[in-house]
Amino acid sequence: MLIWPDCIPCTLRMSMNIARIAVKDEAQITEFTKEVLKLDYYSGSNWNITSPEIIRDVWFIMQTILGVKDPLKQMKKEQNNSALKIYPYAKKYINNSSDPFLESLKFAISGNSIDIMTGSTKKPSKKIIKELQKGSINLKQVDLLKERLNRAKSVVYFGDNCGEIVFDKLLIETIREYYDLKITFITRTIPVLNDATMEDALYVGLDKAAAVIDNGTDEPIPGTILKTVSPEVKKLVSEADLVISKGGGNYDSLSEEKSLIGKCTFLIQSKCEPYSALHKIPIGDLIVDNY
Numbered sequence: 001m002l003i004w005p006d007c008i009p010c011t012l013r014m015s016m017n018i019a020r021i022a023v024k025d026e027a028q029i030t031e032f033t034k035e036v037l038k039l040d041y042y043s044g045s046n047w048n049i050t051s052p053e054i055i056r057d058v059w060f061i062m063q064t065i066l067g068v069k070d071p072l073k074q075m076k077k078e079q080n081n082s083a084l085k086i087y088p089y090a091k092k093y094i095n096n097s098s099d100p101f102l103e104s105l106k107f108a109i110s111g112n113s114i115d116i117m118t119g120s121t122k123k124p125s126k127k128i129i130k131e132l133q134k135g136s137i138n139l140k141q142v143d144l145l146k147e148r149l150n151r152a153k154s155v156v157y158f159g160d161n162c163g164e165i166v167f168d169k170l171l172i173e174t175i176r177e178y179y180d181l182k183i184t185f186i187t188r189t190i191p192v193l194n195d196a197t198m199e200d201a202l203y204v205g206l207d208k209a210a211a212v213i214d215n216g217t218d219e220p221i222p223g224t225i226l227k228t229v230s231p232e233v234k235k236l237v238s239e240a241d242l243v244i245s246k247g248g249g250n251y252d253s254l255s256e257e258k259s260l261i262g263k264c265t266f267l268i269q270s271k272c273e274p275y276s277a278l279h280k281i282p283i284g285d286l287i288v289d290n291y
Helices: 007-022 026-037 051-066 073-095 100-113 139-151 164-178 198-203 231-239 247-254 273-279
Strands: 154-158 182-187 211-214 242-246 264-269 286-290
Touching (some): 007 051, 026 051, 073 100, 073 164, 073 198, 100 264, 139 286, 154 164, 154 231, 182 198, 242 247, 273 286
Parallel strands (some): 154 242, 182 211
16 A cells, blocks of 8 residues: 555654654754655655655664664563463453454454554553454455465465564464464564564564564565565465465555465554545454455
8 A cells, every 4th residue: 555645644653753762862853853854755745655665764764863773672572571461361262252263363453553653652451352342343354364264275474563463373373273274474574663573473472373484674664565575485475375464564565566466364453544444444443354
């Protein structure tokens, strides 16, 4: 998905969130902001780009001016720890439900709301068990995903944020109870925003549920652009029967990859007007988009 007008203030807000977390020096923040505003996207002269690519360019400016490579490292650890505390309650809830697959799917998508870059620093809590029941989900799309899983022998699963990856683990564990297939979970290589790296995935034990590798992209992109990933990941994606893509950054970038049509399922929460408009649903609903 290329940027909408709504993406301009959204990415600017993310930029300021990063700056406020990274440094306390107002002069540096002012210099950072001036440089960010020089990017042609913010003058409205370049619409042929995705939001993750804008964030990449903002991140480069941040590293140059603020001298910080991973300003959200501690927050990412806190998100993972908070989600891990919920894990046993969520696991019990799923196992006791009438449809464990559907409930684990809801958890995985709702976990996308544990995103400090939306401006909220709310940590995951047991309340998510009740909150996930509020968002509607298209059961026909869920059934289509089940059909794809029935046919699949190999799945590539692109992860997104910290905290959220604990619920990805829950979904993967549930999938493996019902389907006989191989799953490879892909993380970021370079830290960016609160996206999960290999270190984070290993920390929450994702390697116990799936094979885990990083994407090999040597830039801080909070999404997945296939031409930038490692040859190993390209091969895995090419040979996979199904690609599962989590979160907005992966949706924005991978929905531009026409080679994935017919074999990619996006799992995201509708957190903004563009997603809501594209999928004709209220903000807050859960999206299963069988691309």
